[in-house]
Amino acid sequence: xxxxxxxxxxxxxxxxxGISKAFGPVQANSDVNLSVPKGTIHGIIGxxxxxxxxxxxxxxxxxEADSGEVFVNEKKVSIxxxxxxxxxxxxxxxxxxxxxxxxxxxxxxxxxAESGEVLKDSIKKAETELTRLxxxxxxxxxIHSLIEDLPVGQQQRVExxxxxxxGAEILILDEPTGVLTPxxxxxxxxxxxxxxxxxxxxxxxxxxxxxxxxxTDNVSVMRHGTMVAHRKTSExxxxxxxxxxxxxxxxxxxxxxxxxxxxxxxxxxxxxxFDQFNVARVDNVSLDLRAGEIVGIAGVSGNGQSExxxxxxxxxxxxKGSFTLGDITIxxxxxxxxxxxxxxxxxxxxxDRLHLGLVPSFSAHESSxxxxxxxKEFNGPILSKVGNIVNYCxxxxxxxxxxxxxxxxxxxxxxxxxxxxxxxxxxxDRDPPILLVGQPTRGVDIGAIEFIHQQIIAMRDAGCAxxxxxxxxEEIMSLADRILVMFExxxxxxxxxxxxxxxxxxxxxxxxxxxxxxxxxxx
Amino acid sequence: xxxxxxxxxxPKKKIGMAKPPLPAxxxxxxxxxxxxxxxxxxxxxxxxxxxxxxxxxxxxxIIGSLGxxxxxGYTLYYTTNFIFTGLAVAIAFHANLFNIGGEGQAYVGGxxxxxxxxxxxxxxxxxxxxxxxxxxxxxxGAAWASVPAYLQAxxxxxxxxxxxxxxxxxxxxxxxxxxxxxxxxxQMSPESREFAEAGHLPFMHEFMANFGFDLASTPxxxxxxxxxxxxxxxxxxxxxxxxxYEIRSVGANEPAAVYxxxxxxxxxxxxxxxxxxxAGFVGMNEIMGVHHKILLNFVSGYGFTGIAVSHMGxxxxxxxxxxxLLFGVLYQGGAELAFEYSEFTREMVVTIQGLIILFCGAxxxxxxxxxxNIYYAITLPRNGKEx
Numbered sequence: 001x002x003x004x005x006x007x008x009x010x011x012x013x014x015x016x017x018g019i020s021k022a023f024g025p026v027q028a029n030s031d032v033n034l035s036v037p038k039g040t041i042h043g044i045i046g047x048x049x050x051x052x053x054x055x056x057x058x059x060x061x062x063x064e065a066d067s068g069e070v071f072v073n074e075k076k077v078s079i080x081x082x083x084x085x086x087x088x089x090x091x092x093x094x095x096x097x098x099x100x101x102x103x104x105x106x107x108x109x110x111x112x113a114e115s116g117e118v119l120k121d122s123i124k125k126a127e128t129e130l131t132r133l134x135x136x137x138x139x140x141x142x143i144h145s146l147i148e149d150l151p152v153g154q155q156q157r158v159e160x161x162x163x164x165x166x167g168a169e170i171l172i173l174d175e176p177t178g179v180l181t182p183x184x185x186x187x188x189x190x191x192x193x194x195x196x197x198x199x200x201x202x203x204x205x206x207x208x209x210x211x212x213x214x215x216t217d218n219v220s221v222m223r224h225g226t227m228v229a230h231r232k233t234s235e236x237x238x239x240x241x242x243x244x245x246x247x248x249x250x251x252x253x254x255x256x257x258x259x260x261x262x263x264x265x266x267x268x269x270x271x272x273x274f275d276q277f278n279v280a281r282v283d284n285v286s287l288d289l290r291a292g293e294i295v296g297i298a299g300v301s302g303n304g305q306s307e308x309x310x311x312x313x314x315x316x317x318x319x320k321g322s323f324t325l326g327d328i329t330i331x332x333x334x335x336x337x338x339x340x341x342x343x344x345x346x347x348x349x350x351x352d353r354l355h356l357g358l359v360p361s362f363s364a365h366e367s368s369x370x371x372x373x374x375x376k377e378f379n380g381p382i383l384s385k386v387g388n389i390v391n392y393c394x395x396x397x398x399x400x401x402x403x404x405x406x407x408x409x410x411x412x413x414x415x416x417x418x419x420x421x422x423x424x425x426x427x428x429d430r431d432p433p434i435l436l437v438g439q440p441t442r443g444v445d446i447g448a449i450e451f452i453h454q455q456i457i458a459m460r461d462a463g464c465a466x467x468x469x470x471x472x473x474e475e476i477m478s479l480a481d482r483i484l485v486m487f488e489x490x491x492x493x494x495x496x497x498x499x500x501x502x503x504x505x506x507x508x509x510x511x512x513x514x515x516x517x518x519x520x521x522x523x
Numbered sequence: 524x525x526x527x528x529x530x531x532x533x534p535k536k537k538i539g540m541a542k543p544p545l546p547a548x549x550x551x552x553x554x555x556x557x558x559x560x561x562x563x564x565x566x567x568x569x570x571x572x573x574x575x576x577x578x579x580x581x582x583x584x585i586i587g588s589l590g591x592x593x594x595x596g597y598t599l600y601y602t603t604n605f606i607f608t609g610l611a612v613a614i615a616f617h618a619n620l621f622n623i624g625g626e627g628q629a630y631v632g633g634x635x636x637x638x639x640x641x642x643x644x645x646x647x648x649x650x651x652x653x654x655x656x657x658x659x660x661x662x663x664g665a666a667w668a669s670v671p672a673y674l675q676a677x678x679x680x681x682x683x684x685x686x687x688x689x690x691x692x693x694x695x696x697x698x699x700x701x702x703x704x705x706x707x708x709x710q711m712s713p714e715s716r717e718f719a720e721a722g723h724l725p726f727m728h729e730f731m732a733n734f735g736f737d738l739a740s741t742p743x744x745x746x747x748x749x750x751x752x753x754x755x756x757x758x759x760x761x762x763x764x765x766x767x768y769e770i771r772s773v774g775a776n777e778p779a780a781v782y783x784x785x786x787x788x789x790x791x792x793x794x795x796x797x798x799x800x801x802a803g804f805v806g807m808n809e810i811m812g813v814h815h816k817i818l819l820n821f822v823s824g825y826g827f828t829g830i831a832v833s834h835m836g837x838x839x840x841x842x843x844x845x846x847x848l849l850f851g852v853l854y855q856g857g858a859e860l861a862f863e864y865s866e867f868t869r870e871m872v873v874t875i876q877g878l879i880i881l882f883c884g885a886x887x888x889x890x891x892x893x894x895x896n897i898y899y900a901i902t903l904p905r906n907g908k909e910x
Contacts, residue, residue, distance in 0.1 A: 024899075315781055339784020348782070356782040361775045366768065371783035373768050383763045 011074055013038040013170050013201035014059070019068035021054055028054040030225050032068070036170075036218075041192055041202040043212040043233070046222035047245055047445040048416060052205045055222070056172050060092045061085045072170070091163025092172045097155050101148040105141050105158050106130065109165050126165070133164050137194045153184035160191065170201045177211060181300050182473065182506035189215045207245075207446070209238045210474070221245055246447045256457045259481040261290040265434050265465035266312070266346075270321035272489075273307045281307040283489035284321065289434065294456065294466040296480025296497070298473060300509050304489035305469045306351055309438050312467070313348035314341035315356075325434065342371055347427040351438030351469065353416070357423040360412035364402075365393035367411040368426050400425035401451065417448035424452060428459055435459055438469045453479060473502050487511040493521050545895055551837060555883055557890050559849070562882040566875045573866050580860060580867070587859025588852040594859070596727060596741025598851040600813075603743070604629075604805045605847035606750040608829025610757050611802040613838040617761055618794035619774035624671060624686025625802040626826030627693030628664040632803020633810040634697060635663025637817035640722035640810075641715060649721045656722075656811055657749070657804075664803020665796040667693060672795030676788040682795070690826070701819055715817040724812040744812035746804070753801060754840035760797075770794050802826060831880040834887070853879065 016034040020027070029051045036042045046052045057063045059070065061079040070077055072088045079085050085092070099108050106126055114122040130143050141150070141157050150158070156176060163171055173192075177185045192202050192215060204216060212219050213233065221229045221244040229244050243249055266289040273282040282304045289295050297305050310316035312323060314330075314337045322331035325344050330336050336344070350356035358367035369378055369389055378389050393407035400421045402414070411419065420440065427435065437456060441449040456479060460466050470476050476483055476497075483500050484491045485508035493508045493515060504521060507513040514522050545554075567577035588598045608625040615622035622628075639659040643652060671685035701713040725745050728738040761767040772780040773790040780787060809821040832850055836842025857872030882889075 313782075314784070315778075337784050337786065338782055342784060350782060355776070356778050359772050359776040359779050362772070370772065370779060373765050373783065379765055383759065384765055384768065386763065 011038050012036060012071070013040075013073060014203070015071035015074070016055070016059070017069045017071070019055065019058060019065045019070070021058060021063060021065050027225050029058070029065070032222075032225075032227050034220055034227060034230075036201055036203060038073075038201055039196055039199045040217040041196050041204060041215055043204045043206065043216035043219040044222060045206060045209070045212050045219060045241060045245060047207060047447070048443060049445075050222040050245070051225040052222050053174065054225075056092070056174060056203070056205055059085070060090060060172065086166050086168070089167060089169040090172065091160075091166060091168025091170070093156065093159040093163060093174065093176060095175045095178060097159055099147045099155060099158060102146060104146055105143045105150070105161075108147060108158055109143075109162050113166055129165060130161065133161060136198060137164070137191060139164075139191055151184075152179045153181070153187060156180070156188065157191070160195075164200075169199070170203070171195065172203045172205070174205045175207070176204070177206070177208065179301070181509050182502055183510060185211075209241055212241065213238060223247055242446060246445075248447075256479075257461070259293040259460065261293040261481070262463065264288050264290050266323060266325055266467070268312070268321075268323040271308070271311060271318060271323055272320035273304075273311045273316055274319040275307075280319075280489050282311060285486075285489075285491050286321075287484060287491065289465045289467050291433065291463050291465045292460060293481045294460050294468055294479050296476040296483045297467065297469045297486055298476045298483055298505055298509060299471070299486035301471045303486045303509075305486050306438070307489075308486070309348065309351065309436050309467075309469055312341075313346065313350075313436055314338040338371065339374070345433040346436065347430065347432035347434070348436045349420075349423055349427050349438060349440060351442070353419050353423055354412075358411045358419060360410070362411050363408050364397070364411055364414065364422060365390045365407035368393040368396060368407070368422060370426070372426070372430075396425035396429050397422065399429070400455070415445075416442075417444040420444050420452065421448065424455060428455065431462065431464070433464060435464050435466045436469075437466060439471065440468070441470075441472070441475060449475075473505050476505070477502075485509055495521050545891075545898060549894065549898055551839075551842065554887075554891060554894055555835060557894055558882045558887060559879060561890065562875075562878040565882075566878050569874065570867075570871070573871075575864055575866060580864070583860050583863050584852070584856035586856075587863075588856035591739065592728075593739035593741060594855060596739055596743040597858075598848070598855040599727075599747055600741060600743040600808075600851075601854040602844075602847045602851035603747045603750045603808050604825040605828060605832045605850050606754065606843060607801050607804045607808070608825050609832035609836060609843040609847055610753060610840065611798045611800075611826075612829045612833035613836070613840070613843060614757060614761065614770070614801065615794050615798040616833060616838045617767075617774045618770045618790055619777070620675070620791060620794055620798075621683050622668070622686055622795065622798045622802075623683055623830065624668060624689050624799070624826070625805075625829045626822055626824070627686070627690035628667045628799040628802035629805035629822045629826050630690075630693045630697055631667040631806070632660040632664035632800075633806025633821060634700070634817060635803065636660040636807045637715060637718075637810045640718045641817075644719040644722035647721065649723075652721055653724075656807060660803040660807040660811075661800035662803075664801070664806070665799040668795045668799025668802070669792070672792050672799075675795075676791035682791075698819065701817065705817065713819055718811075718815045722811065723815055724807075726812075742813040744808065746808040746812045749804065749807075751844070753804065754844055757801070758840045766793065802829070828876075831884050835883045849879070850876070 012035050014034065014036040016032060019029050019032040021029040032055055044052050054063065058065045059079065061081045061084050064080065070079060072090065077088050079088065100111065103111070106123065109130060110122055110126045115125055116122060134140055139157050139161055141154055141161065147155055147158065160171065176188060180188060196202055204211070206212060216233045219231050219233050219236065219241065220227055221241060223245060268285060268287045271282055271285045272280050275281050285308060287295065299305055307316055311318050317335055318330060318332050320332065322329050325346065328344060354360055358370060377392070378385055390407045394405065397405045397407065402418050402421045402425065414422065424440065440452050440456065444452065456466060468476065468479055477500055480497050483495050483497055483505065485493050485505065487509065492511050493513060495504070504513065508521065516522065570577045570580050588594050608629065611625050611628070612622055636656045636659045639655055640652060667689060671682050671689055674680035674685050675682040705715045706713050707716055726740070727743040727745065727747065728740050730745055731738050761771065769780065769785045770790055770793065772783060773785060773787045777787055805822060805825055810817060814821060828850055832843055832846045835846040853872065853876050857875065860867045861869050861872060
């Protein structure tokens with residue numbers, strides 16, 4: 001398998017030949033070939049666990065390959081650690097930023113690349129260099145601001161600056177858009193294009209098809225540790241890439257009928273949640289959730305969606321306002337804990353499955369009753385009915401195709417998608433009238449995403465009132481019937497799903513949209 | 524590569540990544556054994572340095588603790604106390620609490636059982652006193668743990684600090700009670716009066732004589748059976764009841780427990796009360812089983828050693844029984860050694876105990892990479908070729 005030659009080819013920046021890497025019995029990369037022409041943006045796409053990150057870690061010196069060769073600028077190299085990588089001109093922007101929050105941009109860029117003993121000279125040198133880089137690539141960052149004062153999009157630029165400052169000519173970005181708003185993503189893509197035009201080679205690791213189509217020149221698809229295809233982006237499409245990633249046909253958009261909403265199941269009125277510093281994390285939120293509809297809550301993560309879910313599910317106390325289920329009203333004076341909320345028919349798939357949704361050190365059957373562990377079905381007068389619990393777990397694993405179907409396997413040892421399916425199975429199994437779902441497909445493979453979306457729609461069609469929180473606009477748009485957008489704890493707008501597009505939602509997420517007097521939302 | 528068994532964590536470091544975990548028998552069997560051998564090896568060097576043949580010393584240690592019914596009786600008597608304090612530390616540990624207060628809880632548990640017997644031994648028969656005594660020792664131990672537990676759960680005071688302080692308070696309280704309150708008129712020693720026969724637990728040699736066994740006279744009494752029963756109960760409680768489930772969920776992932784509707788404060792109280800109750804049974808063994816009166820300093824470090832016992836036993840009742848037996852052997856065999864060799868002082872016994880705690884506790888994972896590499900070297904090439 002060789003890469004098709006690129007028109008702008010001025011030699012290859014990176015060539016990997018026959019790379020294999022095994023972790024114990026697990027073959028993470030087997031016989032991987034990759035060739036990236038200089039001055040191009042090259043996408044590497046694949047599901048979680050397909051081996052993308054391992055491959056890039058080999059390139060960046062975190063791991064050594066068991067076999068195979070690496071060529072940088074057509075010279076064979078051996079990269080044993082990140083210093084070697086930097087010396088050969090490879091820079092990496094990690095998914096989670098490696099920045100010191102209390103340092104300024106300048107200090108972060110210099111860190112580890114100071115010249116000489118006296119800091120003053122380094123600062124001067126860095127300042128000149130940063131100004132040059134800013135001009136050349138349009139990377140505008142206030143260099144004397146502290147990192148903690150910068151928005152996420154700018155923090156990412158600092159990471160890119162760091163790599164360029166160290167002389168990187170090949171930039172690897174690992175899932176760079178997970179934390180960005182659509183507008184910030186567009187800005188990032190502009191920067192990447194500017195970098196490419198200046199001759200920098202960019203390797204973009206992602207599992208988002210949209211980004212591959214939007215920005216890359218070439219794309220390589222990985223599946224189960226092997227390279228399954230190399231394509232020119234202009235000669236392929238989303239459907240083909242999705243099929244290559246998963247190995248079978250997938251629908252990238254969920255099919256669903258129009259919603260048939262019925263009576264209101266959950267009425268939230270002027271709900272506020274204050275944190276320990278008395279800052280309103282949820283600020284005066286009102287919404288109605290009706291049976292048979294999916295209400296989506298969009299927003300950049302950290303704008304109060306998590307706290308809203310936690311308040312509604314009984315984890316976090318309500319500070320002000322109230323919400324009503326049937327004839328039960330919950331407010332600051334009448335709190336209910338998560339168990340009581342569950343008894344009222346409210347099921348909750350939490351945003352963070354490893355933190356809230358299950359106990360990683362528990363076996364799957366123990367995690368499969370979390371929150372329902374006091375049910376009669378699982379308990380005798382004193383002792384638990386372990387047989388019942390194991391059978392129950394096996395049944396819901398079967399219903400939701402959780403693999404491996406082993407109730408005694410430790411929860412932590414399932415893949416993200418299978419952990420998520422187990423939690424969904426647990427929360428959906430009792431046909432709750434109200435279902436809160438947070439980030440149902442975060443870190444989940446494309447094949448499982450399709451299945452999870454079908455299940456959520458099936459719940460809606462069966463008359464469940466579903467509140468969906470997601471930072472993935474595509475997910476919100478394909479699942480929700482109505483979309484609310486949260487910004488700094490407030491609901492800043494509501495829009496029917498069929499009137500929404502990414503542009504308008506993006507503006508709403510940044511609270512930069514306009515609302516006409518009759519409630520029409522426009523850019 | 525199977526995508527069903529990988530977690531979604533991205534590789535960040537290259538150390539020790541992505542190898543299959545060691546099987547349980549390696550982790551719980553081989554590794555502690557290697558650690559004990561290490562500790563014994565270092566102990567052997569020290570013993571050799573003071574001029575004693577380490578192999579002879581080892582022989583004395585084993586014969587002196589397991590060689591006959593007398594030696595075994597003493598060993599199991601110590602073991603009984605270690606089981607109680609080990610279990611006490613373990614149950615708290617499952618709720619992610621570090622109960623350092625076993626010493627004080629055992630002390631006060633002894634006070635409880637003693638006061639009960641002093642009150643009723645003239646009126647009630649043994650079979651009625653026995654269940655009351657079990658309840659009294661547990662209740663007093665639990666009560667002593669309840670204050671630190673409350674402060675942790677509702678006031679955020681750290682349980683390690685408060686339980687340590689409560690050890691000192693218990694010690695001062697007992698001294699006051701025995702010197703100023705309970706000491707009989709004209710009595711020199713700070714002790715209560717001797718209990719009547721109905722307030723004595725049968726010694727093992729008395730008990731077994733009923734079945735025709737002739738055992739040497741030792742402090743070992745029927746509390747030993749109660750310790751074993753407690754192990755079974757505690758195992759059932761932790762792994763086979765909804766309350767144990769809640770304790771473990773709070774200990775392993777508190778946010779998930781809150782998500783499940785568990786109140787972590789109640790769990791802190793529950794775990795600490797059970798913990799204190801279990802420690803209180805040391806008082807029953809000592810006061811009702813051995814001394815037959817309330818006296819000073821009968822706990823003598825069992826509470827602290829329980830921390831090492833529980834840690835070595837991986838907070839599991841079976842492991843705790845084995846670790847308790849090991850410490851029982853060290854206590855009893857060490858005493859025999861000190862008796863046998865004049866160079867071998869009481870401090871040497873403490874040194875060996877310290878080495879065992881050091882290697883099995885503080886350095887428990889030091890040898891793991893070696894052991895794991897040997898294990899992988901033996902097992903992996905075969906698996907690798909299959910895959």
